[in-house]
Amino acid sequence: MNKDNIPEEYKPISMWGYFGYEILFSLPIIGIILLIVFSLGGTKNINLKNFARSYFCIIIIISIVLIILLSVVGLDSVSSMLKN
Numbered sequence: 562m563n564k565d566n567i568p569e570e571y572k573p574i575s576m577w578g579y580f581g582y583e584i585l586f587s588l589p590i591i592g593i594i595l596l597i598v599f600s601l602g603g604t605k606n607i608n609l610k611n612f613a614r615s616y617f618c619i620i621i622i623i624s625i626v627l628i629i630l631l632s633v634v635g636l637d638s639v640s641s642m643l644k645n
Contacts, residue, residue: 570605
């Protein structure tokens with residue numbers, strides 16, 4: 562299939578493109594802002610929009626797991642302090 566015949570919104574992202582967006586999205590403040598913008602439709606490219614949404618879902622899942630782990634560890638350390 563010829564890449565010139567593909568509409569702009571369906572053009573695939575190259576491997577280096579994914580790598581670059583991964584680095585961009587991992588930046589502390591700017592990356593999160595761009596991730597939200599791309600996830601909510603700030604780009605016409607459907608592949609980039611779906612990649613941003615999947616990256617955003619991974620960040621949410623990791624955050625929930627970290628909150629649960631930190632609350633369990635925090636409760637354990639508080640209960641051990643109260644025993645002493």
